Amino acid sequence: MSADTAAEPARESRRAGPVVGFLRWLENLSDTQYAYLLLTPVFVLLGIVAIYPLLRTFELSLYAVSTDLSSVRFVGLDNYVALFTGEKNRFLPGGTTFLPTGFDAASLLDSALVITLIFAVASVLFETLIGLGQALVLDQDFYGRRWVRAAIIIPWAVPIVIQGMMFFLMFDSSVGFATPMLADLGVVAPTNTLNDTVSATFIIIVADIWKTSAFMALLILAGLQSINRSLYDVARVAGASKWQQFRYITLPLILPTIGVAVLFRSVQAMRVYGIIDTVSSCTVVPSLSCMVVSTFNTHEGTSAAIAFVTAAIIGVVVMGIILWQGEDAI
Template sequence: MSTETGRESRRSGALVSVMRWMENLSDTQYAYLLLVPVFVLLGIVALYPLLRTFELSLFALSADFSSTTFVGAGNYVELFTGEKNRYLPGGTTFLPEGVGTSALLNSALVVTIIFAVVSVLFETLIGLGQALILDQDFYGRRWIRAAIIIPWAVPIVIQGMIFFLMFNSNVGFLTPPLADLGLLAPTNTLNDTASATFIIIVADIWKTSAFMALLILAGLQSIDRGLYDVAKVAGATKWQQFKLITFPLILPTIGVAVLFRSVQAMRVYGIIDTVSSCTVVPSLSCMVVATFTTREGTSAAIAFVTAAIIGIVVMGLIVWQGEDAI
């Protein structure tokens, strides 16, 4: 009996010591302690795959694909000098081989950046407009909010099929009027790089504007309504209220929304594959998938470069927003 009591006492003593240690921690130290599980999980699911990808990018398959050889930065050098372009599908390249429209749109890096910048810009503007409308009190607001979410809830495969049928040069009803305006090629529309890129950007804007609207709406509803009452008493116009109250207070929310969407946009693949193809509209993710089975080192190098670009974008947005970004 005394032995069991002693063991229980030692256990209780250890537990009490841990509790006292935690009680003596500062608020900052306690916050970091609570984040330890998150950091461990992040290291397992994010950091390790990234390091493993970098390791794979330092090797190249032999000519007969039977063994790997350490090449160091060779894959990266060949990628940026154009030596790896012969392994990419179709006539696509990693970097543009000229300054013409065709050369730019055949570059996976350029197309990815164009897609990310244009789609995120219009999604943010449209989402902001939708959020400002949904923040107002009017009859049927609940149903309109539900309707706006529908495009975001549509699976990418279904979304791709919708836009494939709408813009197919044989059966698509939107191709003729847009072709008359010079926005699309009248024939072989989805096999034309410029036309297919335009369609894919429109498809992404249609789907993801709702995501931006929901995030921005959450920021709008956190604003103290008393500020607007004070502004009305002071004689401020609607534009002045938006410029001096609404926009500054939702800017951190917009920054977070842009951050999330920029990361997703840089990894675009599914909508390209379902609407057109990666040989028509190249992207960095398309290049990773296309080269993975035959050129693992090349695929890993492209993937790591993509991750590095995403990291630069994220850090740039955080610096732009400051502490409010997180």
């Protein structure tokens, strides 16, 4: 037997090895299958850091834990039934309720769900409008544009605790300077401003808008800069006005970007807690996250039920935005 003949089985073995077989399998995958294969680590990580905690939260919501943590009792969906019927309201801080007990202003402002939705809608709406305006300005070519862009990021970079203390000191009854000016206009209460639900909610919304408009502006600016500038040249030649260029070119092309920005901000706004705790308190401005934190140590099942309902509401909001934007929102 010659040396070439003896080496042939070894070469054939290498061709049929596991590595070669795996590479051949990869080559035979379609583009869609290959894309899902690359996304597999992301799905695994998402399952570990997001889906498992959510399922664990739902599991905890099915149990009633004694105050001293000495006993755990399975109660099924009783925590959810008690939450939506108002039986759990006695465990919430102050006069806070989960759902409003009536349709008058006092009942609505005592509801953590209503306050959370008011905060989310108002803050996201104004942040989007202000961010769009800032992005349109920053998209223009002018002297010092880089410095202006850097300056806009500063509020976004301020930690929530520092931001909260800033607005607390601005509206504190003893040292605040902003209360008299706004009180003369009837915007906030002239005394005990931060202990008034309406005034404190307004201040917290303004604080959030001040901080997060920059985030919206940066995302929308990225969408603006991806637009082909030749489209505007053609529009100008055709005699289109600035408004027509914005309406028929700019706005349709940045709507997907705005949809993504609104999606991110809506999720964050529905989880508001830190700015409330630093500017006022959860008893004055209740939110869903405040309820979760305040009930966790003493009523773990109730806390888990509120957390899971909050996650479900966020999921509905996310799906609504995705359906509104279609595939472009993903």
